[in-house]
Each structure stands twice: as structure tokens, then as C-alpha cells.
Amino acid sequence: MLQRISSLKEYQTTYKNSIEQSENFWSEVADNFLWKKKWEKVFSGGFEKADYKWFEGGKLNITENCIDRHLEKFGNKTAILWEPNNPTEQNRKISYNELHEAVCQFSNALEKLGIKKGDTVCIYMPMIPELAIAMLSCARIGSIHSIVFGGFSAQSIADRIQDAECKWMITADGCYRGDKPLYLKKIVDEALEKCPSIQKSIVLNRSNFDCNMKADRDVWWSDIMKDCSTKHEAATMDSEDPLFILYTSGSTGKPKGVLHTTAGYMVYSTYTFLNVFQYQPEQIYWCTADIGWVTGHSYIVYGPLLNGATTLMYEGIPQFPDWGRWWEVIDKYKVNIFYTAPTAIRSLEAQGLKFLEGKSLESLRVLGTVGEPINEEAWEWYHKNIGKEKCPIVDTWWQTETGGILISSLAGVTPVKPSFATLPFLGVEPLIVDANGKEIKEIIAEGNLCIRKSWPGQARTVYKDHERFIQTYFTTYPGMYFTGDGCKRDYDGNYRITGRVDDVINVSGHRIGTAEVENAINEHLDVYESAVVGFPHFIKGQGIFAFVSCEPQPKDIILFKQEVLNIVAKIIGPFAKPDRIEIVSGLPKTRSGKIMRRILRKIAEGEFDKVGDVTTLLNPEVVEEIKKKVKG
Numbered sequence: 114m115l116q117r118i119s120s121l122k123e124y125q126t127t128y129k130n131s132i133e134q135s136e137n138f139w140s141e142v143a144d145n146f147l148w149k150k151k152w153e154k155v156f157s158g159g160f161e162k163a164d165y166k167w168f169e170g171g172k173l174n175i176t177e178n179c180i181d182r183h184l185e186k187f188g189n190k191t192a193i194l195w196e197p198n199n200p201t202e203q204n205r206k207i208s209y210n211e212l213h214e215a216v217c218q219f220s221n222a223l224e225k226l227g228i229k230k231g232d233t234v235c236i237y238m239p240m241i242p243e244l245a246i247a248m249l250s251c252a253r254i255g256s257i258h259s260i261v262f263g264g265f266s267a268q269s270i271a272d273r274i275q276d277a278e279c280k281w282m283i284t285a286d287g288c289y290r291g292d293k294p295l296y297l298k299k300i301v302d303e304a305l306e307k308c309p310s311i312q313k314s315i316v317l318n319r320s321n322f323d324c325n326m327k328a329d330r331d332v333w334w335s336d337i338m339k340d341c342s343t344k345h346e347a348a349t350m351d352s353e354d355p356l357f358i359l360y361t362s363g364s365t366g367k368p369k370g371v372l373h374t375t376a377g378y379m380v381y382s383t384y385t386f387l388n389v390f391q392y393q394p395e396q397i398y399w400c401t402a403d404i405g406w407v408t409g410h411s412y413i414v415y416g417p418l419l420n421g422a423t424t425l426m427y428e429g430i431p432q433f434p435d436w437g438r439w440w441e442v443i444d445k446y447k448v449n450i451f452y453t454a455p456t457a458i459r460s461l462e463a464q465g466l467k468f469l470e471g472k473s474l475e476s477l478r479v480l481g482t483v484g485e486p487i488n489e490e491a492w493e494w495y496h497k498n499i500g501k502e503k504c505p506i507v508d509t510w511w512q513t514e515t516g517g518i519l520i521s522s523l524a525g526v527t528p529v530k531p532s533f534a535t536l537p538f539l540g541v542e543p544l545i546v547d548a549n550g551k552e553i554k555e556i557i558a559e560g561n562l563c564i565r566k567s568w569p570g571q572a573r574t575v576y577k578d579h580e581r582f583i584q585t586y587f588t589t590y591p592g593m594y595f596t597g598d599g600c601k602r603d604y605d606g607n608y609r610i611t612g613r614v615d616d617v618i619n620v621s622g623h624r625i626g627t628a629e630v631e632n633a634i635n636e637h638l639d640v641y642e643s644a645v646v647g648f649p650h651f652i653k654g655q656g657i658f659a660f661v662s663c664e665p666q667p668k669d670i671i672l673f674k675q676e677v678l679n680i681v682a683k684i685i686g687p688f689a690k691p692d693r694i695e696i697v698s699g700l701p702k703t704r705s706g707k708i709m710r711r712i713l714r715k716i717a718e719g720e721f722d723k724v725g726d727v728t729t730l731l732n733p734e735v736v737e738e739i740k741k742k743v744k745g
């Protein structure tokens with residue numbers, strides 16, 4: 114049985130052991146899984162070449178651990194509870210037995226199409242059980258899924274397909290988000306025009322939308338499933354075989370294809386799910402993220418299923434048909450563990466308490482947050498109005514690259530402190546470094562957050578670009594993993610993550626690279642150059658502020674700004690549209706021509722007096738002009 118830590122004392126002793134006897138510790142955790150062959154070496158390699166490996170020599174299939182091994186004891190237990198966008202549509206309950214049949218059948222279908230171990234498969238689907246079935250089937254046959262969030266544009270899908278050289282696509286006709294239809298197949302069609310590598314595109318009929326099925330390329334999900342058996346022997350995978358690629362934004366260049374491998378990710382997502390949420394058998398668990406982000410991968414699909422939990426999937430948005438929907442869903446399914454993002458909490462808080470009237474929420478035991486720092490006010494509101502002051506809140510800090518939660522309290526077991534992620538998870542050793550890369554050993558500290566040693570869930574590489582992987586994460590502070598986050602540590606050793614220290618902004622918990630937005634804006638013919646920075650936003654945490662200089666000057670400014678928004682939506686996706694655009698006569702630059710984002714950041718934050726010395730700039734005069742524009 115996997116160890117569930119149940120007291121502060123136990124956390125402290127186990128934590129100490131997990132650091133001092135790391136290999137022993139993880140080996141004992143890994144013993145609780147179904148292996149086709151046991152590993153030979155728990156850990157090898159290091160950060161210098163980023164060649165660390167976990168459970169080397171082991172053979173397994175993650176889906177046998179997610180599904181098959183639960184069947185004997187609780188095959189009839191609900192694995193996935195599905196709540197549709199529209200509350201009048203029939204909901205669905207999928208038992209572990211049914212999930213097993215569906216995944217086996219779809220795995221057979223994928224193999225019949227010719228998909229092989231090691232092939233990369235792009236998935237672009239709504240939040241429906243078939244999305245989980247598609248990803249699990251990929252894992253079952255040993256292919257690598259690359260899921261693209263349903264909010265991304267055709268261009269972004271095409272970029273990701275090309276980068277990962279996907280030969281296969283899995284999508285659906287479309288879905289509704291609230292009362293708005295989303296035509297996924299049309300978006301995919303546009304993307305695939307630029308993707309000759311795609312051999313077949315599998316289309317699920319979710320909404321009966323018209324689809325233009327391209328002969329020789331497009332096949333219906335139901336057609337390929339038809340004659341396939343519901344029995345399937347899972348592929349034998351090595352511990353370090355790739356499981357999935359997930360694109361994430363960084364400070365420079367195009368999004369990186371972060372790659373996770375099989376065994377380490379499995380062990381880590383299972384163990385963190387169990388201990389952070391203190392999941393108990395028979396509890397109903399709901400994470401409101403989209404499976405297109407890492408939170409959905411680890412804590413809607415893999416982590417919960419690996420623990421044999423019942424995981425709820427909601428297709429819609431929090432405000433449909435009204436802002437009371439989530440509370441209704443919690444009461445309807447008697448949800449015990451609820452995991453969401455601070456931005457959602459702030460939006461719900463802004464609606465006042467009327468949508469909570471008549472909702473009991475008494476099934477709730479544990480609340481969680483993820484994606485961005487949570488401000489104290491939102492924390493208190495969540496604690497009081499949703500948790501009724503009796504549910505512990507776990508503020509979970511982690512990243513696409515970490516695979517699972519690295520810093521968080523364990524619900525009801527270790528102390529909480531509003532706006533602090535608190536203590537490191539077992540086996541995780543955080544440290545804080547100053548600007549020179551020197552570790553700050555004092556207990557009270559502020560600086561950049563690094564991690565000293567590898568943990569099993571850590572990403573292994575950037576797909577087909579290991580150099581970039583090393584460059585991004587392991588060279589800033591040699592010998593450590595650099596997270597890109599700033600942080601503080603208090604007297605009790607609690608960590609408070611203060612936000613990104615690089616050119617990444619976090620809008621409603623979505624990671625967006627400023628360079629990506631700039632590149633999109635620069636596609637406008639009238640734009641000479643642009644600089645994008647984040648600024649504090651009441652609901653979204655951070656908003657996007659774009660400074661653009663134009664040549665020629667746009668005649669109609671309102672029209673111009675609209676065009677810029679359209680371009681960003683088209684090239685990246687609607688969620689990356691700037692909240693504010695200012696046209697300026699020039700951007701502040703150093704003598705060597707580098708745009709001084711620091712100055713623009715201060716101005717965007719309204720800290721007009723804190724821009725610092727500008728006299729050494731190439732063009733100090735623009736600073737005053739920009740300040741005036743932003744103030745006005």
C-alpha cells in the first residue's frame with residue numbers, strides 16, 4: 114500500500130528520509146505499481162547534461178496501472194464522471210470496466226490505422242471522456258500524445274504538429290462552450306493545410322456539426338472503432354520511454370515541447386495526488402482545469418486514475434448558464450475534493466454571494482488552487498464561502514516541466530498559510546539563490562527559486578532539442594534546476610511563490626511568452642516594433658500590456674487596435690489577446706539597441722516614479738511620452 118502521510122511528525126521524518134535516502138524512498142513508492150519487469154537502477158545521471166533517469170530497466174504500461182489493475186477489486190466503480198456543458202443534456206458515468214473496454218477498443222483501432230510505438234499523435238478535443246480515452250489509448254500502444262488546448266488557433270496547432278512531426282491527429286467536430294459553438298474540426302482543417310506529415314485525422318462526432326471530411330485523410334471515430342475488439346494487450350514500455358509532449362511558453366522563441374517519460378511521471382503523479390489531496394477511497398474529486406494543460410494531464414486523468422479515484426470532468430465554463438453552475442455541480446455529485454485556479458476564484462468572488470444561495474457544498478473536504486499566486490483576499494473568500502472554514506486549502510506550486518506538485522501543504526496534515534504554497538513535497542529540495550546564483554542559506558530569504566536534485570516527475574527534455582532544454586533550465590545556475598519563479602521563505606520554512614522573473618506572463622493561470630505575443634503583433638503591416646509586458650489585473654492575476662510603435666501611423670486607431678487583437682487571436686489564440694495596447698513613437702532602448710522591458714513594466718504597473726535612471730538610454734525622451742499616454 115502506498116504510504117499516506119497522516120501527521121506533521123510523519124511528514125517531517127519521511128521528508129528527511131526522502132532527501133537523505135532518496136533512492137530508497139522512491140524505490141519503496143515505486144514498489145506499489147504493476148511492473149512487467151522490475152527496474153534495475155532507481156536513479157542515474159544528473160543536471161549537467163540533463164541525463165537523469167528514473168527506474169531504468171523497468172518495463173511497464175502506465176494504462177495497466179491506471180485501469181487494468183483496478184478491475185478485479187472495483188471494476189464497477191466510476192472512473193470518470195462527466196458533466197456536459199449544457200445542464201439539460203444527459204451526463205455520463207464511466208466505470209473502470211467500461212473505461213477499460215473503450216481504451217482497449219480504441220487502442221486496437223489506432224493500431225489498425227498503423228499508429229506505432231514512438232509515433233507522435235496530436236490531440237485537439239473538447240472536455241469529453243473520449244479525450245481521456247484517446248490519451249490513454251495512445252499510452253497503451255506506446256505512442257506519444259501531444260495535446261493542444263482547445264483555445265489555441267489553427268496556426269498554433271500547425272506549429273505544434275510540425276515541431277513534433279505528428280503523423281496522426283485526433284479531434285472532434287466541435288462543442289459548445291456556454292452558448293457559443295466552437296468548430297474544432299474547421300480549425301484543425303485549416304491547421305492541416307500546413308501539415309503534410311499528417312496521415313490520418315480521426316474525428317469524433319460530439320455535436321452533430323457539419324464536417325467536411327477529406328477523403329483519404331479524415332475518418333470517423335465510430336467507423337474505425339466498429340469492428341475492433343474490446344481486448345487489447347498493452348505495449349511493453351521502458352521506464353524512460355516517452356509518454357507525452359506538452360508545449361509550454363518560455364521567455365524566448367517558440368513554445369517548447371516538454372517531454373515526460375513513463376515510469377517517473379507515473380510514480381510522481383500518483384504519489385502527489387494521494388498525499389497532497391489526502392485522497393481517500395470512495396471520494397469524488399473534481400479538478401476544473403482543461404486537459405489541454407498540464408494540470409489536466411496530471412490531476413484530471415493520470416493522478417486520479419492511477420489512484421483508482423473517481424474523477425469528474427466538466428465540459429463547460431463556470432458562468433454557464435450562470436455563475437452558480439460549479440456549486441450546483443459540487444452538490445449534484447457530492448464532490449469531496451475541489452481543485453481550481455485563483456483567477457476562477459476571483460471571478461466567482463466578483464459575482465457576490467447570490468449564486469451560492471441554496472447551495473450546500475457540505476460534501477467538500479479539501480480545496481486546492483494552482484496556476485498562479487493566490488492573493489490573501491481570494492484565499493479568505495474561498496476558505497470562508499466555499500470551504501465554510503472547515504476545509505484545508507492546498508496551494509500547489511508546480512509547472513509543466515515538473516510533471517507534478519513540488520511545493521504544497523498536505524491537506525489537513527501540514528500547516529497552511531494564506532498566499533504561501535508552504536512546504537516542499539517529499540523528495541523535493543528547493544533552494545533560493547540571489548542574483549549572482551549564490552544560495553541564500555538564511556532561513557528567511559528572498560530570491561530565485563531553484564531545485565537541487567531530480568525528482569521522478571521531472572521533464573526529461575525539450576522534444577528534439579536537448580540543448581535548449583539544458584540551456585533553459587540548467588545553465589542559469591549550474592548544478593540546479595531553475596524554475597523561472599521568484600520566491601520568499603519565512604521563518605518556518607514556508608515558501609511563497611511571487612511570480613515569474615523571466616519574460617513569461619501568467620494570464621488567468623495561462624503561461625504566455627511575451628516574445629510570442631510580440632511576434633504575432635509584429636505581423637501587422639503597420640507595426641514597426643512592439644514590446645509586451647505583464648501588469649497586475651484584478652481578475653486575471655496578470656494582464657497583457659502591448660506597446661507598439663508604428664510605421665506608417667495607423668489612420669484609424671480603434672480599427673488598428675482591433676486588427677492587432679485579431680492577429681494575436683489568429684496566430685496564438687483568443688486567450689493571448691492584449692488587455693491594453695498603446696501606440697508610442699518609440700520604445701525605450703539601451704545604446705546597444707535592447708528594448709528596456711523593465712522600464713515598460715514599471716510604467717504598465719503604474720509605478721511611474723520607479724522607472725529608475727533613464728539618462729543612459731538611446732532615446733530617453735520616449736519615456737516621458739509613454740508615461741503620459743499610460744496615465745491619460
Ligand code: 7RM
Pocket residue numbers: 361406407408482483484485486487508509510511512513514534596597598610611612613619622623624
Ligand atoms: C501547474 C502550472 C507554471 C507557472 C509557475 C508559476 C505559476 C503555478 C502556482 C504558481 C504561485 C502557485 N503549470 N504557478 N502554480 N505560482 N503559486 N501555486 O500552472 O507550466 O502552466 O505554469 O505557474 O509561475 O512557474 S504551468
